[in-house]
Amino acid sequence: MDLKIAVLSGDGIGPEVILQAKKALSAIGVVYEHDFIFEDALIGAIAIDKTGSPLPEQTLNLCLNTDAVLFGAIGDPKYNSDSNIRPEQGLLRLRKELGLFANIRPLKPFKGLLDVSPLKREIVEGVDFVIFRELTAGIYFGKKKLNEAGTIASDLCEYTEDEITRIAHLAFQSAQKRRKKLTLVDMANVLETSRLWRKVVYKISADYPEVSLDFLLADNAAKQIISNPKQFDVVLTSNLFGDLLSDEASVITGSIGVLASASLGEKNALFEPVHGSYPHAKGRNIANPFASILSVAMMLEHFGLTEEAKKVCEGVEKAIEYNVVTIDLNPDSKFGTNEVGEFISNFILNKD
Ligand code: NAI
Ligand code: MG
Numbered sequence: 001m002d003l004k005i006a007v008l009s010g011d012g013i014g015p016e017v018i019l020q021a022k023k024a025l026s027a028i029g030v031v032y033e034h035d036f037i038f039e040d041a042l043i044g045a046i047a048i049d050k051t052g053s054p055l056p057e058q059t060l061n062l063c064l065n066t067d068a069v070l071f072g073a074i075g076d077p078k079y080n081s082d083s084n085i086r087p088e089q090g091l092l093r094l095r096k097e098l099g100l101f102a103n104i105r106p107l108k109p110f111k112g113l114l115d116v117s118p119l120k121r122e123i124v125e126g127v128d129f130v131i132f133r134e135l136t137a138g139i140y141f142g143k144k145k146l147n148e149a150g151t152i153a154s155d156l157c158e159y160t161e162d163e164i165t166r167i168a169h170l171a172f173q174s175a176q177k178r179r180k181k182l183t184l185v186d187m188a189n190v191l192e193t194s195r196l197w198r199k200v201v202y203k204i205s206a207d208y209p210e211v212s213l214d215f216l217l218a219d220n221a222a223k224q225i226i227s228n229p230k231q232f233d234v235v236l237t238s239n240l241f242g243d244l245l246s247d248e249a250s251v252i253t254g255s256i257g258v259l260a261s262a263s264l265g266e267k268n269a270l271f272e273p274v275h276g277s278y279p280h281a282k283g284r285n286i287a288n289p290f291a292s293i294l295s296v297a298m299m300l301e302h303f304g305l306t307e308e309a310k311k312v313c314e315g316v317e318k319a320i321e322y323n324v325v326t327i328d329l330n331p332d333s334k335f336g337t338n339e340v341g342e343f344i345s346n347f348i349l350n351k352d
Contacts, residue, residue: 001033001303006066008059008094011045011087013287013337014072017332020289020341021296024315027348028300028308039066042072043094044087044277054090060097063268065133068299069098071272072292077279087277098135099265102167103133104174104298105246105274106260107229109253112320116254118267119226124252129232130178132171133242133248134262137163138193140239159193159238164200170264171236172208181233183214185221185241187266197238218245225249246274257288258316260295262302269302271295285336289325290316293344315344 007022009015022038029036040061048054054074063069074087094100102340108128109117117124142156175182184201186194198215205213218241224231225245229252237245250256259274273291281287293316300309319325324343327333335343 001305002037003067003303004037004039005071005299006062007040008043008063008069009040009072010043010277011076012073012279012282014074014277016283016285016337017287017289017292018070018072018271020337021292023341023345024312025070025296025299025346027345028296029304030310031348031350032305032308034305034308036334040167043071043090043153045076045079047090048085048087049077052085054085054087055093055097060094063094063098063270066267068302068324069094069268069270070221070292070296070299071270073273073275073277075277075279082282092140094270095263096141098268098270099136099267100263100268100270101134101136101163102264103131103135103242104170104262104264105131105242106250106298107131107246107252110258110317110320112317113254113258113329117252119251123227123229125234127229127252129229130174130234131242131246132167132174132236133246134159134163134237134239135242136168136239136265138239144241157191157193157240157303159196161196161200165204168201168204168236169207171234172204172211175211176208179233180211181214182208182211183216183221183232183235185216185218185235185237185245187218187241188215189217195237201236211292214311217228221245222248224313226251231250255288255292257326258290258294259329260291260293260298262295264302269299271299271302282336285338286327287337288328289323289341289344292317293341295344311348312344315347318347319343333347 010019139157146153186192256275263270297309297312
């Protein structure tokens with residue numbers, strides 16, 4: 001298979017972890033005889049430095065015309081929340097322009113990491129769920145206002161029936177292939193948008209009679225996701241709640257450095273680690289590359305390359321087995337980002 005992949009490493013630890021993801025993908029290309037063509041492009045702080053824009057048109061055009069985007073992270077603190085132009089604007093606009101309405105975040109702890117989580121082993125063992133987070137609407141994209149005196153601010157949260165419908169179908173389809181349980185997380189007791197979510201999702205559930213549907217208020221979900229995470233199969237939620245809950249859920253897996261995601265639209269697909277740019281770790285060879293490497297596995301799966309995806313996951317499992325992990329997973333580890341990435345690509349190339 002030939003695939004053209006736009007690589008947007010971003011800033012902070014982005015370039016370091018994405019380098020390892022590219023190595024894993026290249027190794028898969030060699031072993032399974034695929035032609036993966038990488039095209040690097042600017043986004044985030046580096047793009048602002050060089051072009052004045054967090055998402056240069058050239059980058060956007062490239063992403064619109066590739067098979068997939070591999071994204072690192074953005075968020076250099078030199079552009080703080082007082083800056084008019086911020087790196088995060090680049091990612092938000094990219095998601096919108098590519099129509100990436102569904103962010104899919106699987107959560108299944110690795111066997112070798114069950115004791116890394118601060119949660120009790122009996123809570124963590126056997127957890128296997130996936131969060132479907134709406135990604136191109138809601139409060140992150142609503143009109144923002146600040147009065148002249150700077151004393152009153154507002155962010156509009158808006159959802160249309162269509163925006164809910166398209167992600168709900170994806171979530172139900174996923175549930176149908178899994179344990180047939182879907183939980184909608186919302187705040188229907190106080191938010192009008194949540195009441196619309198409930199109405200629309202309930203209506204769609206008629207198309208999926210085998211899937212059982214539950215509703216859970218977001219504050220309760222925040223508790224349940226770490227006190228009884230085994231109950232979940234597919235969690236469907238809006239942009240803001242999905243952002244919060246997936247960071248919280250990372251506690252189950254031991255580190256946010258192992259969580260991968262796929263963002264899908266009708267025409268485009270982007271794969272990225274759940275974590276941000278972790279600026280403090282930039283250039284120190286300590287960032288965990290697993291999340292980026294596992295995002296590559298999700299990319300391969302997306303293109304129907306199931307065996308190849310499995311190989312990448314096995315590489316991560318082997319690294320854990322041999323304790324070739326970064327310090328977030330083992331504080332005494334002598335291995336860094338590079339060594340972990342090298343171990344996995346060598347495993348794929350069968351050089352270990
Ligand atoms: P962050 O995810 O960058 O870091 C939070 C903490 O998670 C770190 O202190 C570290 O303990 C851990 N961590 C994150 N990635 C790790 C990795 N690969 N290996 C080991 N540990 C890791 O979130 P933070 O500090 O809230 O945000 C930093 C910047 O990143 C901000 O500007 C934020 O807006 C941006 N951000 C960007 C995202 C993206 O590009 N998709 C997503 C989330 C945040
Ligand atoms: Mg986040």
